[in-house]
Amino acid sequence: MTEQPYAELGLKDDEYARICDILGRRPTDTELAMYSVMWSEHCSYKSSKVHLRQFGDKAPETDVLLVGMGENAGVVDVGDGLAVTFKVESHNHPSYVEPYQGAATGVGGIVRDILTMGARPVAVMDSLRFGRADAPDTARVLPGVVAGVGGYGNCLGLPNIGGELLFDDCYAGNPLVNALCVGVMKHEDVRLAKAEGVGNKVILFGARTGGDGIGGVSVLASETFDAEGPAKRPSVQVGDPFTEKLLIEACLEIFAADLVTGIQDLGGAGLSCATSELASAGTGGMHVDLDTVPLRDSTLTPAEILMSESQERMCAIVEPAKVEQFLAVCRKWDVLATVIGEVTDGDRLTVDWHGERIVDVPPRTVAHEGPVYDRPMARPQYLDALQADDPARLPRPSTPAELQAHWLAVVASPDGADKTWVTEQYDRYVRGNTVLAQPEDAGVVRIDEETHRGIALALDGNARYARLDPYAGAQLNLAEAYRNVAVSGARPLAVTNCLNFGSPEEPEVMWQFAEAVRGLADACGVLGLPVTGGNVSLYNQTGDVAINPTPVIGVLGVHDDVRQRVPSGWRTPGETVLLLGATRAELGGSAWASVVHGHLGGRPPALDLEAERKLADLLGALAREGQLTSAHDLSDGGLAQALAESALRYGVGARLSVGGDPFVALFSESTGRVVVTTSDPDAVRTTADWAGVPVTELGTTGGDALVVDGVAELPLSELRAAWSATLPALFGTPEATVGTVPAGTVPTS
Amino acid sequence: MTARIGVVTFPGSLDDRDALRAVRVAGAEPVSLWHGDHDLRSVDAVVLPGGFSYGDYLRAGAIASFAPIMVEVVAAAGKGLPVLGICNGFQVLCEAGLLPGALIRNAGLHFVCRDQRLRVESADTAWTSEYAAGAEIVVPVKNGEGRYVAHEATLDELEATGRVAFRYVGGNPNGALRDIAGIRNEAGNVVGLMPHPEHAIDPLTGPSADGLGMFVSVLKQLTAA
Numbered sequence: 001m002t003e004q005p006y007a008e009l010g011l012k013d014d015e016y017a018r019i020c021d022i023l024g025r026r027p028t029d030t031e032l033a034m035y036s037v038m039w040s041e042h043c044s045y046k047s048s049k050v051h052l053r054q055f056g057d058k059a060p061e062t063d064v065l066l067v068g069m070g071e072n073a074g075v076v077d078v079g080d081g082l083a084v085t086f087k088v089e090s091h092n093h094p095s096y097v098e099p100y101q102g103a104a105t106g107v108g109g110i111v112r113d114i115l116t117m118g119a120r121p122v123a124v125m126d127s128l129r130f131g132r133a134d135a136p137d138t139a140r141v142l143p144g145v146v147a148g149v150g151g152y153g154n155c156l157g158l159p160n161i162g163g164e165l166l167f168d169d170c171y172a173g174n175p176l177v178n179a180l181c182v183g184v185m186k187h188e189d190v191r192l193a194k195a196e197g198v199g200n201k202v203i204l205f206g207a208r209t210g211g212d213g214i215g216g217v218s219v220l221a222s223e224t225f226d227a228e229g230p231a232k233r234p235s236v237q238v239g240d241p242f243t244e245k246l247l248i249e250a251c252l253e254i255f256a257a258d259l260v261t262g263i264q265d266l267g268g269a270g271l272s273c274a275t276s277e278l279a280s281a282g283t284g285g286m287h288v289d290l291d292t293v294p295l296r297d298s299t300l301t302p303a304e305i306l307m308s309e310s311q312e313r314m315c316a317i318v319e320p321a322k323v324e325q326f327l328a329v330c331r332k333w334d335v336l337a338t339v340i341g342e343v344t345d346g347d348r349l350t351v352d353w354h355g356e357r358i359v360d361v362p363p364r365t366v367a368h369e370g371p372v373y374d375r376p377m378a379r380p381q382y383l384d385a386l387q388a389d390d391p392a393r394l395p396r397p398s399t400p401a402e403l404q405a406h407w408l409a410v411v412a413s414p415d416g417a418d419k420t421w422v423t424e425q426y427d428r429y430v431r432g433n434t435v436l437a438q439p440e441d442a443g444v445v446r447i448d449e450e451t452h453r454g455i456a457l458a459l460d461g462n463a464r465y466a467r468l469d470p471y472a473g474a475q476l477n478l479a480e481a482y483r484n485v486a487v488s489g490a491r492p493l494a495v496t497n498c499l500n501f502g503s504p505e506e507p508e509v510m511w512q513f514a515e516a517v518r519g520l521a522d523a524c525g526v527l528g529l530p531v532t533g534g535n536v537s538l539y540n541q542t543g544d545v546a547i548n549p550t551p552v553i554g555v556l557g558v559h560d561d562v563r564q565r566v567p568s569g570w571r572t573p574g575e576t577v578l579l580l581g582a583t584r585a586e587l588g589g590s591a592w593a594s595v596v597h598g599h600l601g602g603r604p605p606a607l608d609l610e611a612e613r614k615l616a617d618l619l620g621a622l623a624r625e626g627q628l629t630s631a632h633d634l635s636d637g638g639l640a641q642a643l644a645e646s647a648l649r650y651g652v653g654a655r656l657s658v659g660g661d662p663f664v665a666l667f668s669e670s671t672g673r674v675v676v677t678t679s680d681p682d683a684v685r686t687t688a689d690w691a692g693v694p695v696t697e698l699g700t701t702g703g704d705a706l707v708v709d710g711v712a713e714l715p716l717s718e719l720r721a722a723w724s725a726t727l728p729a730l731f732g733t734p735e736a737t738v739g740t741v742p743a744g745t746v747p748t749s
Numbered sequence: 750m751t752a753r754i755g756v757v758t759f760p761g762s763l764d765d766r767d768a769l770r771a772v773r774v775a776g777a778e779p780v781s782l783w784h785g786d787h788d789l790r791s792v793d794a795v796v797l798p799g800g801f802s803y804g805d806y807l808r809a810g811a812i813a814s815f816a817p818i819m820v821e822v823v824a825a826a827g828k829g830l831p832v833l834g835i836c837n838g839f840q841v842l843c844e845a846g847l848l849p850g851a852l853i854r855n856a857g858l859h860f861v862c863r864d865q866r867l868r869v870e871s872a873d874t875a876w877t878s879e880y881a882a883g884a885e886i887v888v889p890v891k892n893g894e895g896r897y898v899a900h901e902a903t904l905d906e907l908e909a910t911g912r913v914a915f916r917y918v919g920g921n922p923n924g925a926l927r928d929i930a931g932i933r934n935e936a937g938n939v940v941g942l943m944p945h946p947e948h949a950i951d952p953l954t955g956p957s958a959d960g961l962g963m964f965v966s967v968l969k970q971l972t973a974a
Contacts, residue, residue, distance in 0.1 A: 150860050154893075155801045157763030242761050242804025334760060425860045427891045429948040429955065430799075432767040446954065449770075563953060733857070 004029070009036035015371055022365045030351070030358040033303035034366055037269035038276060041538055044370035047504035048536040051514050054521035055531040062530045064493055067190060072113040072265065073183075074532025075190055076494045078558045082447060083190065084455055085117045086182040088127070088498040088554050090537035094236045095177040099144025103177050104152035104239040105213075108311050110181040111156060112265035115248055116314070118191035118255050119183025122431060123445050124153045126163040126179050127459045127498070127552050128422075131172030133414035133730050138167070141175050143731055148239075149179065150425040155241035156248070159434045160426035161443025163459055164552075167414045170463075173542030178498040178535075178552050180459055184447045189255060193264040195282035195317045195343045200261060202275070202288060203323070205330055205337035206247045206313040209271070210296035213237035213309025243312040243335075250333040251314065259326045262317035272306045272366070274315040275341075276349055279363035282317075284347030286363065291353060292340045302353040317343060377514055378507035387468060389601030391587040396663050403663060404712040406596050408722045410637045410667070411644045413595040417726035418648075435562045439645065441484040441633045446562045454562035458484035461498075461552030462636065464589040465604035470512040471519035472604050474551040478523050479612050479671055480635050481555035486616035487631040487674055489566045489623025490557030495524055497534035497553050502546020504538045512549040513538075520551060526609040529555070566623050568632040569649020573702030575629055576681040577654055579639070581615060581673030582694045585664045591637040592667040611672045611693075618691040619674065627684050634673040640666040642675050644719055647706050653716050656699030657709040666708075677701055752971035754964070755782040755792035757822070757838075759813045763800030764835065764947060771947040772796070775964035777971075784816040793971045794831035794875070795822055797838025799891075799945055809852060809894045810840030819845055831875035831967050832939045836892055839931070839941030848932055848941050849907070850899030855892070856924025862891035864956040865944055866918040867930050871911055874937035875970055879962035886959035888944040890922050890930070895943040897925040897932075907932055915942050 006016040009032065019027050019035050027035065041047060055069060066083055067075035073087035091106025107124060114121045126149045130138045153160050158181070195202070213236065254260060262282065264274045271293070279286040290302050300308070318326050323339065330337035344350075349366070351359035397403035410416050419439060428437035435454060436444035442458040460480040466473025478495065485492045499516060502509040524531055540547045559565060570577075587593055588602030622628045634642045639658070647653050658665035678684045681697065688695045706714045754772040758765045758781060769779040780792050784802075789795065802813035813819065819841070826832045826847055834842035842848045855861055864887055872882040880886070899907070904927055907913050915931035923943070931942025946960025 147859070154860055154891075155761070155763075155804065157800060240804070242801060242806070245761055245763075245801075245804075424862055427860075427862050429862070429889045429891060429945065430763050430767070432764075432770055432948060432950075432954055434954055 004032055006032060006036065009033065010040055011036050015039060023361065028358050030303045030306060031361055033307050034272040034359065037272050037307050038366045039370040043269050043273060045536055046371045047373050047375050047538060048513065049372050050374045051517040054517055058521040058525045059530050060525050060528045062528065065530045065532065066187065069531065069533045072116045072193060075117060076532060076556060078455060080448065080451060080453055081187050082453065083185050083187050084182060084556060085114055085119045086180065086457065086496055086554065086556055087113055087533050088178050088180040088459065088496050088552065089113065089535040090498050090500060091177045091179065092174060092500065092537050092540055095145050096141065096175050098236040099141045100148040101236050101238050103145040103148030105237045105311050106177050106179045107149055107152040108239050108241065108244050109267045110179045111158065111244065112267065112314065114181040114183035115251055116191065116193060116263055116265045117183065118189045119185040120252055121158055121181050121183045121248065122433065122447065123161045123443060124158045124179060124181050125161055125443060125457060125459050127461060128164065129166050129168065129171045129176040129550065131167065132169050133167040135172055137172060139731065145175065145177055146422050146425055152239055152241045154427045156245050157430045159428045159430050159437065161428060161434060161437040161445060161457065162440065163438065164461065165419050165422055168463065168548065170547045174540040174547050176500050176550060180554055182455065182457060191255065191260065191263050193278055193281055194262045195278040195286055197261055197319065198343055198345050199320060200343045201318050201320060201323050201339045202286060202341040203316045203318050203326060203337055204293060204313065204340045205316065205335055207240065207243050207310055208294045208296045208336065209305055209308050210310045211300055211304060211308065214304050214307050237309045237311050239311050246333045246335050247312055247314060250330055250335045253329045254326060257325065259322045260316045260318055264315050266313040266315060268309065270306065270308045270310065276363040276366040278315065278317060279349045280367035282343065284363060285344035286341060286349050287344045288341035288351045290351050292338055294336055294338055302358050375504050375510045376507045377511040379511050380508040386601055387603055391590065391593040391599055391602050394593060394597045394599055400711055404714060406592065407640045407666065407712060407714065410591050410595050410640055411719065412722040412726050413591065414726055416591060416637050416641055418724040419727065420724065421727035421731055435565050436488060436567060440488065440568050442488040442490065444488050444559060444562055444565050452561045452563055454559040456485045456488045456490035456557040456559060457554060459552055459554045460484065461550050463548035463550040464594065464600055466516060466551060467548040467600065468589050468602065468604050470515040470549045472607065473549065474516040474519040475523040475607050476604055476671065477551055477553040478520055479607055479609065480633065481553045482527060482612060482616060483633045483674065485555045485557035486619045487566060487633050489564050489620060490559045491620055492529060492555050492557045492616060494556045495529045495531045495553060497531065497551060498537065499534065500537045500540050500547065500550040500552065502541040506546065509546050516549055516551045520553065523609055527613060564623050564626065566628045566631045568630055568646060570630055570646050570652040570654065570677055570701045571650045572629060573652060575677040575679050575701045577656060577698040577701060578676050578678065578681060578684060579673060579696040579698050580676060580688060580693050582670065583665060583668050583673065584670045586668050586670045590667060590669045591641065605669050605671050607671050614692050615672050615674065618688055618693050622684060622687060627678055627680055629677045629679065631674055631676045634675060635669065638667045638669050639675065643706055644723065646675065647716060648720055648723060651716055652701055653703040653705045654699055654701045655703060655707045658698065658711065662708065662711040751776060751778050752793040752968050753778045753780050753791065754794045754796065754967065755780040755789060756796045756798055757782045757784060757818055759784040759802035759816060761801045761804055762798050764945065765798040767947040768796045768798040768835065771950045771961065771964050774950050775961055775968050777964065777968045782818055784813065784818050787817050787821055789821050789825060794967050797834040797841050799836035799838060802837055802841065810837055810844040813841045814844035823847060826939050829936065829938050833876050833963065834941035835945055835947065836943055839943055842939065842941040847939050848934060849903050850897055852894050852943065853896050853898055854894050855896050860893040861922045862889065863922055865890040865922060867915045867944060868918045870913045870916055871933055874914060874933045874940050875967050876940040876963045877914060877966055878970060879966040885918060887957045888946055888949045888960045889956060890944040892943055895925065896923040897929040899926065910935065914940050
């Protein structure tokens with residue numbers, strides 16, 4: 001007998017041996033393909049599982065979690081009988097290979113995850129990281145990714161309410177494209193991915209199955225890119241947002257009529273994943289007749305049909321009496337729907353093709369009982385030297401002119417600069433419920449037009465901090481997202497995450513991962529926030545160079561009344577500018593050290609989670625009392641960056657004075673700080689004193705410059721020119737400069 | 750009595766709910782219309798909403814212009830029914846021949862979402878009577894194919910007969926010829942524009958409430974009649 005090609009499919013020797021052991025025989029080619037995709041890192045979480053358990057073990061007491069981890073997305077109670085489901089997921093590797101389609105299908109995939117829970121998707125966000133902004137390959141990847149995120153989300157009619165855009169050399173061969181979707185439903189509408197009820201039909205609906213994305217999860221998401229080797233483009237899926245829009249509307253009508261007992265989207269590992277997960281989560285038995293699957297390409301082998309990652313497909317379990325009604329809804333929306341099998345007695349997943357039984361497996365062994373590795377870990381050897389390299393040694397600006405130059409440099413750096421070039425390509429208005437969107441600290445969406453109830457969301461992931469200390473870095477990212485939700489006036493409620501790391505087979509990377517998970521789980525316990533789900537993306541490295549550990553953390557908050565939301569920009573002259581929180585000299589991992597000196601070293605800023613909680617409570621109270629006219633979180637670039645952003649939002653300056661060392665005041669990245677404006681500073685001070693949050697008066701809004709007494713005087717026009725020129729200079733002329741086109745430049749017939 | 754204003758949902762319509770909301774906020778009765786029906790459900794006016802009908806396949810608005818409901822809309826518009834086409838709806842009106850010209854890919858080749866200043870050029874249509882001629886309003890624009898083009902003679906005629914309804918002010922977001930953001934037919938019952946008035950009905954969720962005037966205009970005209 002010839003040896004089976006398990007190694008080419010990404011299976012290790014012992015994994016193959018285990019499959020033979022489970023089945024008591026050699027797997028068929030199709031079974032082997034199924035196990036290979038489902039046991040891939042992407043689908044099985046085999047390297048991360050042992051660590052992710054902490055999110056459950058250390059979870060705080062909570063009564064807001066309606067559905068926890070393990071389903072397609074967690075579900076959170078936001079009051080008034082409404083529930084919200086949200087999740088962030090990576091599409092890193094496909095976006096590097098084919099930027100537009102990789103990013104577009106990343107959005108499509110996460111939207112289907114949210115839809116699968118029974119929710120109407122209401123908004124998306126994107127967290128993007130690329131190599132150096134001026135690197136030639138960034139000019140290839142970034143415009144395609146942005147167009148893909150926009151092209152898919154805009155066409156689905158989902159507002160893009162925020163995200164991140166950051167650059168670092170470490171992402172040159174591994175851009176990070178993390179997409180978040182949030183959906184809303186009533187409590188009783190929550191759907192689960194399980195196949196129950198013998199005789200119930202399995203219906204595949206949506207797009208036809210083609211040859212795209214075959215083996216995407218095992219080939220792309222679970223292996224390190226090699227400089228050599230064939231082009232991987234055929235493994236990237238191609239998206240059709242129009243089909244997905246119809247799928248969404250059909251699904252919501254199907255849910256409203258209560259026509260399904262279980263539902264699952266087809267994402268990574270396609271039909272293999274959907275059928276085995278549905279069966280495994282249900283009673284165990286399912287039969288599928290593969291000849292009935294509608295194909296785009298009739299030459300596909302059964303293994304290819306089961307592994308295809310063609311987009312815009314869903315799988316539902318439907319009672320026989322409701323099948324006709326289900327199909328009628330699909331017809332109304334021009335969605336192709338086909339009965340491909342049924343739920344059976346017993347505990348086997350069987351698949352027939354051309355009269356032959358080609359799959360006969362226990363589905364749990366495919367979907368939920370894959371290999372689990374407790375991989376070796378080692379604290380990186382470079383870490384001591386890196387942490388000892390304190391930025392205190394770096395030359396600081398010694399004159400007001402130098403300080404002003406550093407201020408401009410930070411604000412004009414690609415990370416600090418105006419992101420309009422990107423966000424202008426995203427529809428933020430569709431659905432008519434967007435209350436705050438980028439460049440605000442958090443996106444805020446109204447979810448009930450009668451009560452004005454709404455939600456806030458923020459995504460943050462500072463990888464410089466995580467490189468210096470992954471435990472602290474994950475916590476700092478959580479704290480920033482938590483603070484960003486709080487400055488909008490919302491009450492933080494729950495957490496999602498997308499953990500982007502290098503190869504788990506490298507002990508130093510595995511240590512980074514374990515530390516980040518431990519840090520996040522510990523901090524969520526202190527802040528009382530449950531982790532509702534998330535995504536792990538490993539093998540983000542080219543050759544033996546891994547990306548900086550990049551735990552991207554999303555925090556969801558709730559607004560009882562979105563009319564109380566607090567924006568980040570200054571609108572009115574004559575208001576008092578206050579700094580909430582305390583500033584220490586903390587420059588490790590700072591934007592200043594990175595931009596001005598190209599330096600990364602020392603320790604990230606200290607984090608006091610109790611102080612963060614007090615600050616968030618204070619911000620919520622001030623928002624409810626209507627005492628704030630603006631609030632803006634301090635993070636990358638410290639006070640210097642925050643002041644510039646608040647002033648440039650509506651073109652209102654300020655005259656300020658900062659005590660102590662002005663350099664530290666402007667560029668330190670101490671945590672737990674927010675700059676606010678108010679017309680009643682005494683009231684804010686009284687409330688802050690009561691809450692135990694330090695307050696420093698900085699000055700008054702007004703004028704057309706940012707003036708810091710004795711330190712800097714930056715005309716807003718100069719500041720805006722520096723801030724807004726960066727991305728257009730790198731990626732193309734902004735459309736704002738498109739003037740009236742002279743007659744005769746377009747065909748006139 | 751109030752007026753019934755219909756909003757058509759095509760496969761891929763996105764801003765249909767938003768248009769229905771704007772109709773309701775203006776004080777009229779919103780009525781959903783379905784692309785596959787030959788039935789205008791006795792509405793007093795019709796809005797063709799924004800979105801990507803049929804995924805913008807072939808050309809934006811091209812396939813939707815052949816939908817069964819459009820047969821009824823075209824016939825009723827000929828008899829004076831007020832019709833407003835917003836963004837994709839404007840594209841549909843041009844494809845259906847109710848308005849001249851075409852909308853092509855933005856000059857910058859990117860989708861652009863922006864708070865846009867507009868000048869109301871024609872205040873004597875069914876949809877603009879609430880505005881003063883020459884008034885400036887702020888309404889979101891968001892599209893990838895919003896660059897208005899037409900034959901030179903057509904453009905001259907539109908201008909000479911006062912059929913330019915809205916013009917971009919303070920920057921043209923897409924390279925539209927002569928800064929045209931929206932046009933009207935001769936009778937003034939059919940208006941099409943790329944910007945989205947339904948996203949500017951409440952400063953809480955839009956840049957202004959300037960867009961509400963279009964829905965109030967038609968309501969007042971219908972209830973006065």
